[in-house]
Amino acid sequence: MSTIAETPPRGQAPRRMRIDGWRWGGRIFLVFMLLYTALPMAWMLITSIKSGFAAMQFPPQWWPDQPTLASYQKLLDPQNSVGQDFLRFFWNSLFVSTATTVLSVIVAVPAAYAFSRFTFPGRNFLFFTVLLRNMFPAVIFLVPLFILMRAIGLVNTHGSLVLTYLTFGLPLAIWLLKGFYDNIPVQLEQAARIDGATRFQAFILIVMPLSTPGIIATAIYSFIGAWNEYIYAYTFLSKNEQLTLPVGIQRFFSENTTDFPGLMAASFMMSVPVVVLFLVLQRYFVRALTEGAVKH
């Protein structure tokens, strides 16, 4: 593991040989994992540029004879009924995910800060109640929530999804943010308070700027969670024009079961926003996830 072992001269003492063996084992393993991870995604892309006919061949065409972007054009063409639906689903997903993200941050920031800094009676109990929510599957909440949403007139609205995703994402958001606040020295705020700032001012002027990475991370996390959510959207929405992408795609392709290039193209397009978001902000994303579990 240390740096000394990194460049052992070839063919020396047996102990060094064994270290080399571990290293080669690691490399072979990584190649295997790379294939396991990347091949399905590559196959998705290759299939998406085939014609419907070319996809239905045995043995398959490893690379299409005539690559075509027809599936993508169809999905993105607002004149076409398929394109119309797809673009609407896309817009719906974007709206729901953005609204969820904004609200999550607004609600989670003060809560996480309180759990990190204050000691009030019932603090631990409340915190673990919040965390426990994470343990329960959507199914437990579906029937009662469906009835609740119907009672308050939110069935078939995006509001039902935003409200549910908010609670769905809050526990994790609070936990992640608390990890960040725990790692910001209290002394900074104390210094500000000695200089005459109120607790709230100290929070806004000192803690908020320092926790920006945590907030960005929490926001990405909420966004991706909402973007990919399926079961509530599947249950709460029935009107075609309101569906989000995961449900919309499923509805669409349960009617067109053989259009695999179209399905793969749609899967790809659905993945693009979250993958791009992840790649651009991966540093924050990875840090957020591990901040709570691993203390520095």
Add this chain to the structure above:
Amino acid sequence: MLRKIWEHRADYAYVLPAIAVMLVVIAYPIYYTIELSFFNTPPGLQLRDKTFIGFNNYTAILTSAVFWKVTWNTLIWTVGSTVISFVLGFAAALALHRDFFGRGVLRAILIIPWVISAVAASYIWKWIYHSDFGIIGAVLVGLGLADRPPNFIDSVSTVLPSLIVVNIWREFPFAMIMMMAGLQTVPEQLLRAAKVDGANAWQRFWHVTFPHLSNVSTVTILLLAVANFNSFIIPWIMTGGGPSNASHIWITHIYELAFGRQRWGVASAYSVLLFIILMTLGYFYVRALSGNDRKDGGA
């Protein structure tokens, strides 16, 4: 006590929004689910016509063959997915720990399956497993390992393992991220000291690295176990629980009972049982987390 609460009244303002949302969307559903589980409910959502039947829903569940079948599937699904995801993720984290050319890119690629939607993943793999035009079948036939493409997800014996492969594909990156972060906290001096004392690579891993990661490992395994126990999308989209219940796990089964067959009472009773199981897991989850906190407080 009351005075103490009053003194801290401003503090509660910070958590109030979060707690309020939680109460509406969590406490009420839990109460309602428990109530419904003691009732016989008519199909449709005309739940006013429900009749009280005591524990009948529970006895009906525990004596049905499907229940045991589904429980067994859930066990295989949860344990299989969790253990293999953790081992693969941990191994990948170890292999990626040391810097080498292209490490950042490789790490990013390995994480992508975890980011993309499970619906997309399900469709990708459904196409890969396709019994006529699937790529795995074609490779097996091409290599002479099979006469004709196998029916991975249409056959009772292979469906569950095939779905577990998909699930692991999406989940090992999570274990990898957690363990990579954990590895960064292992003190380099300890490893060097162990090396000076003559410990080989395996001994250093087993006696220094691994014990140091016990907290992260526990949290990761628990989170994976809970996520797997609660999974729905992959089996639902890929097979819908079939063929002949071979890939039904608890959640898909409950969903089908409730929204497919509209047996709300039975589905609620299932949910309560699930709830009890999860509370047990939750107990360990909270203990692992608070263990972490304590350690942090002491440091």
